Amino acid sequence: MGAFFKIRKGIVAVSHTLEDGRRQITALRAPGDCVGYLEKDGVYAFEGEALTDVEACAFDRRRFDDFVSVQPDLAAALVEALSSALKQSGMLSLVLGQLRSTERVAHFLAEISALYAERHVSLARPLTLHMGRSEIADYLGLTIETVSRSIGKLKSRGIIATVESGEVVILDDQRLREAGKVSR
Amino acid sequence: MGAFFKIRKGIVAVSHTLEDGRRQITALRAPGDCVGYLEKDGVYAFEGEALTDVEACAFDRRRFDDFVSVQPDLAAALVEALSSALKQSGMLSLVLGQLRSTERVAHFLAEISALYAERHVSLARPLTLHMGRSEIADYLGLTIETVSRSIGKLKSRGIIATVESGEVVILDDQRLREAGKVSR
DNA sequence: CGGATGGTTTGATATCGATCAAGGACAGGC
DNA sequence: GCCTGTCCTTGATCGATATCAAACCATCCG
Known part of the structure; x- marks a missing residue:
């Protein structure tokens, strides 16, 4: 609830499932990556599934955001993580579409x-x-x-x-x- | 060169082209969105194509990043923009894959x-x-x-x-x- | 050992979308 | 008006991948 995770060990699949059961894994996350940041009012945009045993740090979303606003380094790291995920996601679209x-x-x-x-x-x-x-x-x-x-x-x-x-x-x-x- | 843009008016298609000519448009960007942020050493991860006449603000990447580090509001806005783009991109993967x-x-x-x-x-x-x-x-x-x-x-x-x-x-x-x- | 189970491979066929090929429809230029 | 080019639609056929079905092959367990 209002939490997101930074993976320390293991692999996580981020996915989305349609009502009729079709499922698309939209990203694979490895140690160092974050999962569950795309959340709004307790509703996550995607699902996460551990593919291996996973060890992760849980962060409270609200507190984290407050902390980010006074920690420029942390903000930069978050931007970097999101940028990297976005680039990866674009490449997956290329793979799936072409x-x-x-x-x-x-x-x-x-x-x-x-x-x-x-x-x-x-x-x-x-x-x-x-x-x-x-x-x-x-x-x-x-x-x-x-x-x-x-x-x-x-x-x-x-x-x-x-x-x-x-x-x-x-x-x-x-x-x-x-x-x-x-x-x- | 080291610039990115915030769209004020018009529509931009972000795409990637393979050597053999196959092309995938990986995102559509509308007024309020940014284009060209995924850049490293002058190399952009994706291409941008204006679908209409476009009016945009150009920012120098380096100066912007410096400015972000002392402007928490701006950092938050950037994170928000990237989060939204990432969610959209995941949805496109779902569309293309399923x-x-x-x-x-x-x-x-x-x-x-x-x-x-x-x-x-x-x-x-x-x-x-x-x-x-x-x-x-x-x-x-x-x-x-x-x-x-x-x-x-x-x-x-x-x-x-x-x-x-x-x-x-x-x-x-x-x-x-x-x-x-x-x-x- | 024999039999069940879950995942993988292999085979036969069906289907969706790509490809190849014409045929409009519309705008611009002469 | 007529030609030309571009874009869109429509039709016929082909091919890649899905679907359906069965066989294979470990592992587990009785």
């Missing part, structure tokens, strides 16, 4: 890989996605079957491999980023 | 109608979209043909009508919002 299924999956894998490396979620190869096919599908606007087939295509092209227990090994980072249109 | 073509177009028309009313772009009916089929298509992740056919479907259902010169008349606001899944 890329085809295999491009989306390639983009997703490259994104996850970069995110986890950057935020030290797990430095280890192979990469643990922390998401089932169902979450990936809801993030990319696809079905689980199409996600599965796209992963199959990337495997057959020698770009990735999968280990038992579902982890992914990126065999060719260069070509993965090309396939996901995120080369630049 | 809605089918006619739902997307209905959503778009309801959104434009609400936006223009709220920002006093033009109070007049019929509604002038200020976007050609091509811009609508790039915003909704569809082709111009599909946009055209979807508008046709909404017309045949008696939800909207079009006037010569392309303006749209919303005949049944209730059903339009239902069709665009934005009833709630």
Whole structure:
């Protein structure tokens, strides 16, 4: 109630569900990110789901806003966090609106890989996605079957491999980023 | 160079283009909104295109940031603007990832109608979209043909009508919002 | 071990929207 | 008036992805 969270450990999916059950994951949040800031009168604009065990700091929204107004550094950090989230969100729109299924999956894998490396979620190869096919599908606007087939295509092209227990090994980072249109 | 803008009059489309020419409009900005804040070292994350004649205030990014740090009110306004943009962006992801073509177009028309009313772009009916089929298509992740056919479907259902010169008349606001899944 | 369970993959078919191709409608210029 | 270009609509076909269905494969548990 009137709270928001800064993630210390773990991964959170931010999503929105339609009345008929269709769901879109609109963002993935990693350690250092905030969740639940888009709230008004106790109503949150989006839902949050923990994909792993999560450790987070809870802040009281009202007190935080008061504190921000006398702490320029904090305000700057908040602006930075929101800017970064906005940029990410715009990129997701690009992915959902313009890329085809295999491009989306390639983009997703490259994104996850970069995110986890950057935020030290797990430095280890192979990469643990922390998401089932169902979450990936809801993030990319696809079905689980199409996600599965796209992963199959990337495997057959020698770009990735999968280990038992579902982890992914990126065999060719260069070509993965090309396939996901995120080369630049 | 290091500048961003606050729109005083007119509509701006924020977009991103892939190397192969595919383009996604990631946001529409109306009077009161800012454009070009997501910039780093002179590189903008997205492109902006004026859909109408635009009147805007230009701010020097560096000076503005300095000024923000000593003006809590301004910081709060910036946070508010970014929060609102982020919420909008998440909703666009939902539209692109989950809605089918006619739902997307209905959503778009309801959104434009609400936006223009709220920002006093033009109070007049019929509604002038200020976007050609091509811009609508790039915003909704569809082709111009599909946009055209979807508008046709909404017309045949008696939800909207079009006037010569392309303006749209919303005949049944209730059903339009239902069709665009934005009833709630 | 055998059987249930949940997630993933694979296959067959259907559907929506893209693509390709014409055909209006309207404005501007000669 | 007539030509030209641009934008929008309409039609026919194709193709990517959804849907439906079944098989596969771990893991868990009796």
